[in-house]
Amino acid sequence: MYGKIREDFKKKLRHIKEDGLFKDERVITSAQGVEIALSDGKRILNFCANNYLGLSNNDKMMKSAQKTLDERGYGMSSVRFICGTQDIHRELENKISEFLGTEDTILYSSCFDANGGLFETLLSMQDAVISDSLNHASIIDGIRLCKAMRFRYNHGDMDDLEEKLKEAGNKGAHYKLIATDGVFSMDGDIAKLDKICDLAEKHDALVMVDDSHSTGFIGKTGRGTAEHFSVMDRVDIITTTFGKALGGASGGCTSGRKELIAMLRQRSRPYLFSNALAPMIVGATLAILNELSNTTSLRDQLEKNTKYFRKNMTAAGFDIKPGVTPIVPIMLYDARLAQDMASDLLERGIYVIGFSFPVVPKGEARIRVQLSAAHEKEHLDKAIEAFTESGKKFGVLK
Amino acid sequence: MDEMQKAVLEYVENEYLEDDDEELEVDTPLISGGIVDSFSMVSLKRFLENKYNISIPDEKATPEAFDSVNNICELVKEFI
Amino acid sequence: MSFSKSIRELYQQEIKEIQGQGIFKEERFIHAPQAADIEVEFPTGASLKKVINMCSNNYLGLSSHPDVIKAAHEGLDHRGYGMSSVRFICGTQDIHRELENKMTEFLGTEDTVLFPSCMDANAGVFEAILNENDVMISDRLVHASIIDGIRLCKAQHDTYKHSNMSHLEQKLELHADKRLKVIITDGVFSMDGDTAKMDEIVALAEKHDALVFVDDSHSSGFIGKTGRGTHEQYNVLGKIDIITTTFGKALGGASGGCVSGRKEIVELCRQKARPYLFSNTMAPVIVSGVIRVLDILSQSTERRDKLEENANYWRKGLTDAGFVLKEGDTPIVPVMLFNAKLSQDFSKDLYQEGIYAIGFFFPVVPKGQARIRTQISAGHEKHHLDKALEAFIKVGKKYDILGKTKKEIIDVYGM
Numbered sequence: 001m002y003g004k005i006r007e008d009f010k011k012k013l014r015h016i017k018e019d020g021l022f023k024d025e026r027v028i029t030s031a032q033g034v035e036i037a038l039s040d041g042k043r044i045l046n047f048c049a050n051n052y053l054g055l056s057n058n059d060k061m062m063k064s065a066q067k068t069l070d071e072r073g074y075g076m077s078s079v080r081f082i083c084g085t086q087d088i089h090r091e092l093e094n095k096i097s098e099f100l101g102t103e104d105t106i107l108y109s110s111c112f113d114a115n116g117g118l119f120e121t122l123l124s125m126q127d128a129v130i131s132d133s134l135n136h137a138s139i140i141d142g143i144r145l146c147k148a149m150r151f152r153y154n155h156g157d158m159d160d161l162e163e164k165l166k167e168a169g170n171k172g173a174h175y176k177l178i179a180t181d182g183v184f185s186m187d188g189d190i191a192k193l194d195k196i197c198d199l200a201e202k203h204d205a206l207v208m209v210d211d212s213h214s215t216g217f218i219g220k221t222g223r224g225t226a227e228h229f230s231v232m233d234r235v236d237i238i239t240t241t242f243g244k245a246l247g248g249a250s251g252g253c254t255s256g257r258k259e260l261i262a263m264l265r266q267r268s269r270p271y272l273f274s275n276a277l278a279p280m281i282v283g284a285t286l287a288i289l290n291e292l293s294n295t296t297s298l299r300d301q302l303e304k305n306t307k308y309f310r311k312n313m314t315a316a317g318f319d320i321k322p323g324v325t326p327i328v329p330i331m332l333y334d335a336r337l338a339q340d341m342a343s344d345l346l347e348r349g350i351y352v353i354g355f356s357f358p359v360v361p362k363g364e365a366r367i368r369v370q371l372s373a374a375h376e377k378e379h380l381d382k383a384i385e386a387f388t389e390s391g392k393k394f395g396v397l398k
Numbered sequence: 399m400d401e402m403q404k405a406v407l408e409y410v411e412n413e414y415l416e417d418d419d420e421e422l423e424v425d426t427p428l429i430s431g432g433i434v435d436s437f438s439m440v441s442l443k444r445f446l447e448n449k450y451n452i453s454i455p456d457e458k459a460t461p462e463a464f465d466s467v468n469n470i471c472e473l474v475k476e477f478i
Numbered sequence: 479m480s481f482s483k484s485i486r487e488l489y490q491q492e493i494k495e496i497q498g499q500g501i502f503k504e505e506r507f508i509h510a511p512q513a514a515d516i517e518v519e520f521p522t523g524a525s526l527k528k529v530i531n532m533c534s535n536n537y538l539g540l541s542s543h544p545d546v547i548k549a550a551h552e553g554l555d556h557r558g559y560g561m562s563s564v565r566f567i568c569g570t571q572d573i574h575r576e577l578e579n580k581m582t583e584f585l586g587t588e589d590t591v592l593f594p595s596c597m598d599a600n601a602g603v604f605e606a607i608l609n610e611n612d613v614m615i616s617d618r619l620v621h622a623s624i625i626d627g628i629r630l631c632k633a634q635h636d637t638y639k640h641s642n643m644s645h646l647e648q649k650l651e652l653h654a655d656k657r658l659k660v661i662i663t664d665g666v667f668s669m670d671g672d673t674a675k676m677d678e679i680v681a682l683a684e685k686h687d688a689l690v691f692v693d694d695s696h697s698s699g700f701i702g703k704t705g706r707g708t709h710e711q712y713n714v715l716g717k718i719d720i721i722t723t724t725f726g727k728a729l730g731g732a733s734g735g736c737v738s739g740r741k742e743i744v745e746l747c748r749q750k751a752r753p754y755l756f757s758n759t760m761a762p763v764i765v766s767g768v769i770r771v772l773d774i775l776s777q778s779t780e781r782r783d784k785l786e787e788n789a790n791y792w793r794k795g796l797t798d799a800g801f802v803l804k805e806g807d808t809p810i811v812p813v814m815l816f817n818a819k820l821s822q823d824f825s826k827d828l829y830q831e832g833i834y835a836i837g838f839f840f841p842v843v844p845k846g847q848a849r850i851r852t853q854i855s856a857g858h859e860k861h862h863l864d865k866a867l868e869a870f871i872k873v874g875k876k877y878d879i880l881g882k883t884k885k886e887i888i889d890v891y892g893m
């Protein structure tokens with residue numbers, strides 16, 4: 001009986017609009033790529049996709065998706081343990097374990113689900129989870145579903161982490177798990193995994209890293225943040241996605257200690273109650289991992305692009321969060337300014353998004369630029385030029 | 399059977415038993431026996447809190463503590 | 479790293495316990511597209527065996543349908559492989575909008591929003607639209623993903639006995655003081671194959687001023703005379719406020735799901751539902767496949783009609799042979815065996831006979847209600863069903879359960 005409730009919901013929506021938080025979706029009429037087409041026919045350069053390696057529309061991956069579609073069909077219409085497991089699902093799990101240097105791997109429909117089904121399965125009421133304050137929403141939801149004691153440490157603050165580890169110990173936590181993003185999506189900074197692993201050993205805790213914004217390009221062969229810090233054998237659990245650098249379609253996984261993975265296969269709710277990954281995505285992800293195991297040329301190109309862009313934007317006078325990842329936050333601090341400048345840049349053919357509270361802290365509004373290996377020098381130059389002109393217009397250059 | 403056991407037993411029978419289920423005893427396992435699922439325990443908890451004017455903290459409302467009419471009465475007595 | 483020997487042993491112990499209870503899930507590797515006839519490696523390393531699949535959600539036989547595969551190819555060619563983005567950043571293509579509009583039209587609702595899965599739709603919808611002054615009143619047998627959605631939402635919650643309308647009404651009266659009341663049910667219950675009494679639920683909702691939520695994952699595409707779902711079957715089209723459903727079962731079986739219903743509710747999901755805001759958009763290749771599926775289903779009811787015919791034929795065959803079935807009229811046909819071990823042994827013997835069907839037992843179904851759940855598909859031909867029936871009868875004879883009542887089976891095998 002909807003009736004008067006409609007008015008109530010209408011009011012809620014009005015509030016969202018008044019607060020300037022209403023999300024409008026921009027309709028794209030082409031494949032994902034460096035250059036995309038909008039519904040009004042306009043073509044723009046995309047600097048806001050997670051298409052870090054430029055694989056979302058890559059020929060080789062497309063061919064393997066096509067081939068798997070023909071050989072293995074469109075969908076499995078089943079969860080994994082009933083009749084949704086093909087030989088290629090196992091092959092992909094093994095391939096990921098090899099790529100990440102872990103003991104075993106379990107696939108999920110998304111990394112959101114991997115995080116959602118992780119904590120509750122492995123930790124009970126007597127255990128503790130200690131989580132970075134800026135972790136991704138899916139980690140937060142996973143922790144909300146879990147009965148373990150919860151502790152939150154200030155973002156990247158190792159002293160605070162140690163405090164919380166001690167506190168958990170004092171409260172009698174049986175097992176302790178430290179949870180962190182590998183690369184933080186809004187700031188582009190990297191968790192200090194070496195120090196986190198040291199603290200974990202000192203205080204007898206497990207380490208969990210969400211490498212969604214790292215897998216495929218962070219570390220000298222793209223294995224992720226654990227490789228970047230040379231702690232590949234010291235991280236117990238890695239979750240990651242195929243929805244960003246690794247082709248960008250969908251799917252994710254949890255990879256790590258084999259007993260933990262075995263437990264997830266038996267008990268993790270999103271694994272037990274959601275569909276098996278579609279065959280063509282499995283096939284294409286396999287092809288991508290084979291390619292990335294053979295050559296580092298894409299992540300090398302991305303690194304080169306990142307350095308070039310960061311260097312030239314800094315030289316142009318922009319205030320940029322320092323870092324080495326392809327997530328480059330251009331700090332503007334004021335929410336309205338971030339929105340206006342993003343709109344201005346779109347007029348100039350550059351697609352970027354302004355982020356403000358509550359996605360980032362109040363007074364830290366920014367435009368987040370995400371680089372891709374598929375960006376050519378001319379694309380980067382065009383973006384830098386547009387940014388510079390726009391920056392002058394709004395008077396934000398140093 | 400005391401008053402409290404009687405009241406709880408009656409509530410559980412009305413709230414959870416299907417027509418063809420067998421009769422309950424005060425020590426019949428409710429949750430481990432599959433009669434009450436842990437998710438549906440919430441209405442039982444609310445019933446106890448209202449009837450006895452108590453508040454049972456979530457960490458005390460474990461499946462073990464709710465696993466039989468006897469256990470439930472023990473738990474309630476802690477808070478009265 | 480502090481994955482010490484003791485932690486490893488702890489988890490090893492827990493896995494052993496699961497194995498000891500006989501509820502360890504072993505996956506069977508399929509070396510073929512999903513279909514009625516598949517080739518399976520089971521146990522791991524065994525040579526491939528050709529079996530008839532009687533346990534998939536491929537109700538309409540569209541999971542490997544050439545037209546759907548062709549549409550997926552076109553999606554790949556024209557819209558690429560992945561979007562590498564959430565919807566509201568740069569993950570919305572024209573075809574995402576097209577699919578949302580097509581679903582709205584198909585379900586007869588006001589608007590639709592896509593999710594990566596129906597699990598995510600259910601996990602996100604309640605938190606997006608309800609607060610602590612509201613109450614969610616759910617059927618006791620709703621799907622696990624709805625339970626997770628309820629757990630993530632701050633609104634109060636309560637449950638009613640499975641499909642028990644007078645108990646539901648009691649609960650509606652009990653919660654009369656709440657700001658919003660939402661009745662939450664599956665359309666078709668996946669383990670029993672029965673349908674929710676949507677007409678009575680809607681009547682109660684109107685009487686007590688409540689919203690109605692239904693998860694039609696095991697209905698969309700084939701329940702109701704043109705396959706719109708349980709709301710069509712019970713003549714309450716347009717009266718359901720929130721429908722969630724999946725593209726991972728009858729509608730192609732790849733992945734993805736949606737929330738469809740009142741336009742303000744859908745818009746609030748777009749603005750606030752966490753799995754929508756924080757997880758990838760549906761891949762273009764899957765979107766174009768589903769669009770084609772909806773076109774196929776809107777043009778003709780041939781596939782759902784054949785499914786209905788198959789399901790009736792299968793139910794009648796099993797009943798005539800003397801099996802105890804859960805009553806119902808959906809393609810989910812549970813063959814009741816009551817005892818957990820018997821259900822597993824039965825499933826193994828069926829596999830030897832070339833029939834792939836799974837036994838379910840506690841905690842997936844209530845204690846003492848173990849069963850083989852068979853699921854019929856429009857992709858089954860009569861010869862598949864006849865062969866499966868033959869195998870069921872052979873194994874049924876072996877365990878001497880044909881023509882036996884529930885009580886007689888339990889007397890021999892126990893609960």
